[in-house]
Amino acid sequence: MFDDLPIPQPVVSDVKAVVEFCRSERVAPPLVKVRSVLSLNRIIAELRDAGPLSEDERLKLLREAYESSLARMAYASFWLFYDAVNQESARQSDLLGNPENVDHPAPGSTSTLPLLARRSDRDLLEPFRRTAHRGRQILRDAAPEVADLLQPALLPPISWTRHPISGAWAFWNVQLQGKGKGKGRPIIEVNCALQAPKTQISDELLEYLLWHELVHHVLPGRGHDGEFRRLECLWPDFARLDHELDALEERFDMSKAFAHK
DSSP states (O other), X not given: OOTTSOSSOOOHHHXXXXXXXXXXXXXXXXXOOOOXXXXXXXXXXXXXXXXXXXXXXXXXXXXXXXXTSTHHHHSXXXXXXXXXXXXXXXXXXXXXXXXXXXXXXXTTOOOOSOBOOOOTTOOOHHXXXXXXXXXXXXXXXXXXXXXXXXXXXXXXOEEEOSXXXXXXXXXXXXXXXXXXXXXXXXXXXXXXXXXOOTTTSOHHHHHHXXXXXXXXXXXXXXXXXXXHHHHHTTSTTHHHHHHHHHTHHHHSBXXXXXXXX
């Protein structure tokens, strides 16, 4: 009954518990309002605050965090959660890159680099279609069970952000606001700071960034786990494009790109 709902979905054990309650009590189970937040950053901070730990001690703390939080809903197994924590910890230690990340330029900073210009007519849909088409070809060999999620009819809506945002070049997310069919469905937004001429931000670079977001689309709720990294690096020229995106601040003055209009 829950296969067509966005992540997080109820875990099998919880569904079985509700069914068994109804069978035994013959009434609907009481509803209890719960508010909870899952933060990998907080879990990683707690691990670091705990000081030197043996692997058994670290596993015990992570197991407690998994079983006492929304992690059980966001990750299908403890080992997927364990992998996500390790990936995020490595990323925070600069051992792994993330093409979504961006550092906002300091207010009032001066630069002799060329300005990253803004082009309001820069097309996003055509690079997105090409990315999805190439992505389907990659997934048919690498992960055929999810390849059909990149069929045109199943692609999420895509758009530029209304204003430049700090902290991310792009993001995949589930739309929680609004009415009608749009609510609860995935969307992709690309930072409009990249809405620049092709001579500065090439379609090739945009398509690599869009591929990163489409891997989130076919692996929802997985974060940057091992399977995510495996699929991400199958994109042609992955390493070069990842470095190019990381080095944008070294090539361009970003102050105009991040100015709100």
